[in-house]
Amino acid sequence: MLTFFTGADYPVPPEVKALIGDMERSIREEDFQSLAAIERYFGEIYWRMRRGDQLDAKRIVDAFxxxxxxxxxxxxTVAETFRxxxxxxxxxxxxRGVEEVVARLAIEAIPSGALARDLQRHVVLVPEKARTRLIACxxxxFAAPEARGDQFCVLSAGELYHEDSGLWWEDAEYLGVEQTVI
Incomplete structure (x- = not known):
C-alpha cells in the first residue's frame, strides 16, 4: 500500500514538487506499479528535465x-565538475560508545586518519546548514580544534540522536530541560 500525504507545517521542497507533478501526469487507471506506468513516469521526468536543460546543465557531455x-x-575536469x-x-x-576515541582526538601524536577510521561507524552526514546550526545552538x-581544526565535529546533545531514526538535526534549537534552569 502506498500512502500520499502532505505535511501541514512543512512545504514540499521544489525538487519533490516537480516529481509529484510527473507522477500525477503519468498515473492512469491501471496499476501505477506496472511496467507501462513506471516507463511513463520516467519519461515525464526525462522530458521535463530535457526542456529545462537540467540533464546536463554543467555541459559535461560536451567536454568529451x-x-x-x-x-x-x-x-x-569532469570529475571536479560532476556531483x-x-x-x-x-x-x-x-x-555513543566511542567516548575514549573522542578523548584521544586531543592527542596530537595520533594521526587523524587512524582516529577517523576508529570513528567512521559513528559518523553521520548532515547538510552544511544543519551542522552550522547544531554548532551555533x-x-x-569541534573536538580538539587546536590539534584537528574543523575536522571532527562531535554531537554534544545526545538526545538529538535516536537509534531507530538517526540524528534529528531539525531539533537543534530545541532547549533541553537542563538548558531551561537558571
Missing part, C-alpha cells in the same frame, strides 16, 4: 570531444 584529429577526454548530489554534506560524530562542537 571526438573528431577527425583525435579525442579529448578531460576526466579530471551526484549537489547539497554539501558534512560529518558529525555521534560519540551549542548542540555540537
Amino acid at each position: 570531444l571526438v573528431s577527425g584529429q583525435g579525442t579529448d577526454f578531460p576526466f579530471r 551526484m548530489i549537489e547539497t554539501t554534506m558534512l560529518p558529525v560524530v555521534i560519540p 551549542g548542540k555540537a562542537a
Whole structure:
C-alpha cells in the first residue's frame, strides 16, 4: 500500500514538487506499479528535465570531444565538475560508545586518519546548514580544534540522536530541560 500525504507545517521542497507533478501526469487507471506506468513516469521526468536543460546543465557531455584529429577526454575536469548530489554534506560524530576515541582526538601524536577510521561507524552526514546550526545552538562542537581544526565535529546533545531514526538535526534549537534552569 502506498500512502500520499502532505505535511501541514512543512512545504514540499521544489525538487519533490516537480516529481509529484510527473507522477500525477503519468498515473492512469491501471496499476501505477506496472511496467507501462513506471516507463511513463520516467519519461515525464526525462522530458521535463530535457526542456529545462537540467540533464546536463554543467555541459559535461560536451567536454568529451571526438573528431577527425583525435579525442579529448578531460576526466579530471569532469570529475571536479560532476556531483551526484549537489547539497554539501558534512560529518558529525555521534560519540555513543566511542567516548575514549573522542578523548584521544586531543592527542596530537595520533594521526587523524587512524582516529577517523576508529570513528567512521559513528559518523553521520548532515547538510552544511544543519551542522552550522547544531554548532551555533551549542548542540555540537569541534573536538580538539587546536590539534584537528574543523575536522571532527562531535554531537554534544545526545538526545538529538535516536537509534531507530538517526540524528534529528531539525531539533537543534530545541532547549533541553537542563538548558531551561537558571
